[in-house]
Amino acid sequence: MSTHDFRELIEKNKTQFYDDLAKIIAIPSVKEKPELGAPYGIQNKKVLEKIIEIAESYGFQAQLVDNALAYIQVGSAEDYIGIIGHLDVVAAGGKWTYPPFKLTQANGKLYGRGILDNKGPIFSCLYGLKLLSEQGYRLNKTLRIIFGTDEESGSSDINCYLESEKAPTFAFTPDCKYPVVYGERGIINVEMISILPPESLARISEIEGEQARSFVPDMLTCSLEGEMLSVRGKRAPSNAPELGENAITLLAEKIKNHTEDSVLKAYFTGLYDALHEKHHGEGMEMAWQDEMSGKLSMTPYLLEKTTTGFKLGLSIRYPVSYTEAQILAGLEKVANQAEIPTKVALIRSLPSLLVDKNRLEIKQLTKAYGDVTGLDSTPVTTTGATYARFLPETVAFGPSFPGQKGIAHNVDEYMDEEDLLLNMEIYMNAILNLCE
Template structure:
């Protein structure tokens, strides 16, 4: 049976947009744990809304430990899994559109989560509905799985796997194309540098939006009661080269204005010399690289006063052939005097055999639909593929599309959203035939 997937999608896109908008309007940012909502009421509301849609589409559904839901087609215990998430990062400032609504201008959709990850995972759900509506025969059970804590450490996945089997194989539509078979290791460090009480009295608190998921874009501090402020450019922390880091800009401005002297001036000089426009660790002696995953990547993301110390936090993504211990050993040799290095977060690298027949099948589908090279690749990002056994990352961003997800005016072109649905429909059908 020959199916014109593009025509099927075109005929049904308006109902899809309506359902997607319903989910986009929920501010599903992680919040305080509540009864039956371990990651806050926003993510749980999004989960319940999507499960209601899945029931309307005619799927078997369930919510596991109030943390993860699924829509299932088929009755077997073993299943193919498509694993995405409904939680989103905070909106932040500077939007041209309402962040929690599906907006459209010039054939481009805007809204928090349109790319990461409500748009892609809802396109999988709706695409599976279209396949089911065609009454196609299937030989394997498939589940669309909806998480609610991917952006904050994937604490939802252990709650799911404690009750449910892992998929036989599957993918997460939460990275890039083509198939991502390997994800770099991630380690976050805190560098604590002691300073005298007299020196620290000269500094006020550092004020700005600083978090590990993005390059900080605004930062200010008072020095001897005079405010020093800078404005940079926000970017995802796994694409620091696309941003302008406010920590670096502030350090440079302090030095240019000769606002500080002594140990404080030496500290900010170290920041500039070691980190400014040195995204691959070359200023700290950690410029590791390998053929599969490329260069190590470093993002300074938080500078604060902490007791009698200054605390600088770094997010590092290192190649799959490198160990965390190697990074730590090298980094310790390039710190300011008397500084202490602490690991505050670690996620080991992940690797899936790129020769696997299912990986090759996804690669072939991608090449057939897009005409682009489908050779499997690695990523600097962190997805559910690190936490859910037997899955790889697959889409939704196409080559050349980078640094969109966690920014203001997060967007996805309508053409790309529908092309994703086409790819995912054909991929799911191939995996369950």
């Protein structure tokens, strides 16, 4: 394996790269209701058609898979190396400085929904392969670049792919961070369902505001005994709650301080004491950690009034040496000790992922990253969830560099222009190393 300096080549060709990337960013590929020939909605089908159109203009053969994914392939062997990313994005909520579905260059940054997660990085792999082909590099292994459209909503597209296509012998997804990510923490979403007496519930309205499991909510309002209560926090990805200010616990603080109802006061005091700025389970006696993957992460992402009480949604990412059963047992203990009758409902379950960090392909990726950047290339683990959990023999690799966190699902999603081009250089070297 050798290292190639592609910086001048990338710089010379970046205008076309940006022009074609802009065509992908322009499509608002947020999952919608399924339609005939479009299982994840019309916009997600359109973005697949656009990536095929662009890839074919580069001279690659492209294939649509069940209208859910697309891939380009170089080589004809049955076994292949894979690169897999996604073209679906989360909704562009909030107030943006720049149009979310227009690629904008400003102050050395590139803005647009999907520029980081994940249109920019996976497209840089395609464009990097184009540059390698034009420079006459020949791959000794078959390579596929695969484009999915359901990563943000459960990755069901991978099942579609595996029903008709053979899995890669090894793959990476440019949808996390550097260096190579050899382990992903287990993830569960639970609902803590509490029952309150009707007379207490009647004192408070429904909770209003945007809430979803992918982010820390930033604005919530409700009416308490005729008084409007409103809080403003700071949105952040749910896997980095410490970067935000959670409106759920801020609202709980206001409610407990404004109500005279003993049941409401007990419920919201308990919620506040257990979760306000306690991101690692310490408020529930679940401050667990291990050497490989660090501390447990616990994020409240949903507070909803029901006909019988309240539903509190928690996103929990737990260290790789722990089990889902241990996490649920800890939550059940908390529920059993609560003043308000509470039960735990498991909503989503993603077991942890651990890959042998000494396998050859990981060493090849590690070399590409270390040689291009000069940074520490020791493989790491993550709190995130990527396609690597669903596609066999797959790890995450980039695009965020150490210290970069909490950008993907926010308003004004961006990448530094220099970082995106550096990603392309790393991926070009990675392709050559894997397919030497």
